[in-house]
Amino acid sequence: MQRFVSQIIRRLKTTSPTLPFYQAHILSIGVSNKNVRPKSTGVKITEVLHIHDSQLRVVFNDNSSCDFSNIWLRDSCLCSKCVHPETRQKLVDVTSLDINIQPSKFYIKGADKLEIEWPSFGKEKKHTSVFSADWLREFLPVTTSDGHVLIQPRNNMYTRKRPQRILWNKNPIEETKVSVEYSDLMESKSVLKQTTELLLTYGIALIRGVPIKVSQTVEVGKRFAYIRESGHGVTSDIIQNPDPNAHLESTGRKLTPHTDLTYRERSPGALLLHCLHSADPNIVGHDKAGGKSLFIDGYAIAEWLRDNHPDHFNILCSTPVPFSLFDAERDRWYRAEWPIITTNKAGEIQEIHYSSISFRAPLLPVEETKPFYLAYQTFSSKITDPSMSWTLYLNPGDLAIFHNRRILHGRESFDPNKVFRFLQGCYVDWDELEALYEHLHVNV
Numbered sequence: 001m002q003r004f005v006s007q008i009i010r011r012l013k014t015t016s017p018t019l020p021f022y023q024a025h026i027l028s029i030g031v032s033n034k035n036v037r038p039k040s041t042g043v044k045i046t047e048v049l050h051i052h053d054s055q056l057r058v059v060f061n062d063n064s065s066c067d068f069s070n071i072w073l074r075d076s077c078l079c080s081k082c083v084h085p086e087t088r089q090k091l092v093d094v095t096s097l098d099i100n101i102q103p104s105k106f107y108i109k110g111a112d113k114l115e116i117e118w119p120s121f122g123k124e125k126k127h128t129s130v131f132s133a134d135w136l137r138e139f140l141p142v143t144t145s146d147g148h149v150l151i152q153p154r155n156n157m158y159t160r161k162r163p164q165r166i167l168w169n170k171n172p173i174e175e176t177k178v179s180v181e182y183s184d185l186m187e188s189k190s191v192l193k194q195t196t197e198l199l200l201t202y203g204i205a206l207i208r209g210v211p212i213k214v215s216q217t218v219e220v221g222k223r224f225a226y227i228r229e230s231g232h233g234v235t236s237d238i239i240q241n242p243d244p245n246a247h248l249e250s251t252g253r254k255l256t257p258h259t260d261l262t263y264r265e266r267s268p269g270a271l272l273l274h275c276l277h278s279a280d281p282n283i284v285g286h287d288k289a290g291g292k293s294l295f296i297d298g299y300a301i302a303e304w305l306r307d308n309h310p311d312h313f314n315i316l317c318s319t320p321v322p323f324s325l326f327d328a329e330r331d332r333w334y335r336a337e338w339p340i341i342t343t344n345k346a347g348e349i350q351e352i353h354y355s356s357i358s359f360r361a362p363l364l365p366v367e368e369t370k371p372f373y374l375a376y377q378t379f380s381s382k383i384t385d386p387s388m389s390w391t392l393y394l395n396p397g398d399l400a401i402f403h404n405r406r407i408l409h410g411r412e413s414f415d416p417n418k419v420f421r422f423l424q425g426c427y428v429d430w431d432e433l434e435a436l437y438e439h440l441h442v443n444v
């Protein structure tokens with residue numbers, strides 16, 4: 001566990017001489033809410049320089065400085081004529097602004113504000129903008145250890161508040177309490193907050209004691225977000241089906257770890273899986289009948305690949321992989337292309353798309369084909385490493401909720417003649433969970 005955490009911290013390390021690494025990290029995870037004024041950090045503006053016709057340089061009291069384009073500053077005015085006080089939507093029409101705008105005047109006010117007077121232009125009247133030193137300093141670029149220049153302001157127009165994510169494998173996750181009680185979750189906002197925090201941190205949470213009723217997964221989903229329907233409808237039933245043509249999920253066969261719906265234009269952000277009938281031998285009385293669920297942290301697998309096989313990592317980040325499914329019931333194809341691993345500009349892992357049953361052979365030049373398969377197989381071999389997998393029986397009343405573009409899920413094979421296993425799932429969008437976390441973080 002420690003190793004994974006330190007790997008993440010290392011990746012966020014910056015080389016900026018003006019911004020220490022810990023501060024850059026805070027920039028990447030912290031944000032203020034509109035209802036709470038951010039505490040002043042004591043940053044002052046010591047100088048504002050007119051660099052040339054289109055740019056101002058703001059120098060701060062720690063000797064850092066940041067250059068701003070005039071049109072960007074005018075467009076970013078925070079006053080109530082330019083930004084709706086409730087929705088924070090823009091009221092200024094950017095297309096009506098003079099792209100060559102220059103301040104008629106600018107000055108430092110009270111050492112911690114920059115006030116700019118703008119001239120009239122067309123239908124735009126004279127205007128005054130005021131920016132605090134704290135706000136301006138958030139736009140200081142930072143350079144990551146791998147040379148990317150990033151601007152990561154803390155304010156909520158740009159950056160979402162998130163807890164530090166913690167990558168895991170078998171041992172740490174088994175020792176970590178990621179479960180909450182259903183009744184607490186449904187009644188208490190602080191437990192709802194705790195659950196969203198678990199989801200953003202570990203990518204997974206377990207809810208215990210959920211009523212063993214059909215469609216209860218939807219009731220739990222609604223506690224977090226709107227339900228997202230899929231080709232299965234509102235819920236998907238993972239239940240044995242004797243039809244020889246039944247979907248793999250509905251047999252007793254092993255389900256290799258995967259993320260769901262990789263063949264859709266956007267795979268669902270989160271999956272809720274509610275257990276109504278278990279394969280647990282303590283419950284059904286058939287030892288070795290199989291049917292355990294398994295969860296794997298795809299971010300941890302991707303970080304392992306980056307550390308141990310950087311060439312493979314780069315291939316999986318840069319190769320679009322076709323995924324497709326024929327929905328026989330509705331007589332139509334679904335197709336999408338995703339790299340197996342997606343990163344953001346800072347190099348942080350963002351998404352995993354992985355499904356051996358929807359995966360199609362990539363359309364690559366012949367010389368790139370074998371290297372791709374080598375990279376894919378190396379990644380896959382780590383996924384099947386038992387030390388990476390959290391394997392457990394979901395029991396009736398258990399509900400696992402997890403990030404579908406981070407956590408791979410699967411199931412061991414089981415004997416459908418010995419056990420009856422029934423899980424019911426539904427999906428919600430991940431940004432709903434992130435927005436809920438941010439809301440609760442401020443209001444609860």
Ligand SMILES: [Fe+2]
Nearest residue numbers: 258259260409
């Ligand atoms: Fe699945």
Ligand SMILES: [Zn+2]
Nearest residue numbers: 077078079082
């Ligand atoms: Zn304004």
